[in-house]
Amino acid sequence: MDFQAYHELTQLYADYASAVDSGNWDLWPEFFTEQCSYRLQPRENHERGFPLATLSFTSKGMLKDRVYGIRETLFHDPYYQRHVVGAPVIRRAEGERFECEANYAVFRTKLSEVSTVFNVGRYIDTVVRTPDGLKFASRLVVYDSEMIPNSIIYPL
Template sequence: MQHIDPKADLLDVMTLHSEYSACVDAGEFERWPDLFVEHCDYRIQSRENFDAKLPLCIMWLEGKGMLLDRVYGVRETLYHDPYYQRHIVSAPRIVSADDNEIRAEANYLVLRTKRDSFSELFNVGRYIDTIQRTPDGLKFKARNCVFDSEWIRNSIIYPI
């Protein structure tokens, strides 16, 4: 049984969040699935559906294979107007921690910039994460991106 260190956990979760943001903001989508365990869950869901405990999500990927498929889709099959993302993520709040996993929440704001226009507010919400302790460090077991608005701008192509 390992000793739980709240300060070390907080620093490790902040590092994971930082790597996640750096990865998706740089468009390094091939690295994105490596931040998750094999049997993972990734959702982008409206706050309205989350609060009502309704399962409808605008994106729901189960397992690393589906994350890899999304990367393939972004790179090879989806036709979209390219854009840059920039994540601003609050310090996480550790909800609970044990020897196997950490449950954490953090607020996020995503800005989007198309090459020929000004930056715009794209998506705002909170991450609700279950993070697994692995021999390779912390990895997401579940990431639920709960966005505040009932509306989204166009399609969400890249991970939030």
């Protein structure tokens, strides 16, 4: 992988974090290919090879449906979130396809409350080059804690 490709990859990770932190949910699905996979899975299940995931979406259409749910049907206390994402580590690069990992921490701030650590883990990604630039073909979010405070509403 050359410097330009690595720079594009790190920009993809930074832009993703900025988009999901902005609350403009329409941006989120655009980081993915049409036939994508987005899953949230506890570390214990991942390490044991268990398929059970907290959330599992298998297309960009399903991501758009989740956006609709966030806006129109899910009732929850509103909160802000802020991602801190480590530099991606390239595990494999073949042509225009990259298998990467990056650690993340998400902080949550509810209105009139102090910020707390909400979720910590790592992304395990397959990124592909498309005519529109780099996109996630798959994103597996492996979170370290077995417990989730309340629920996960917004994308991690």
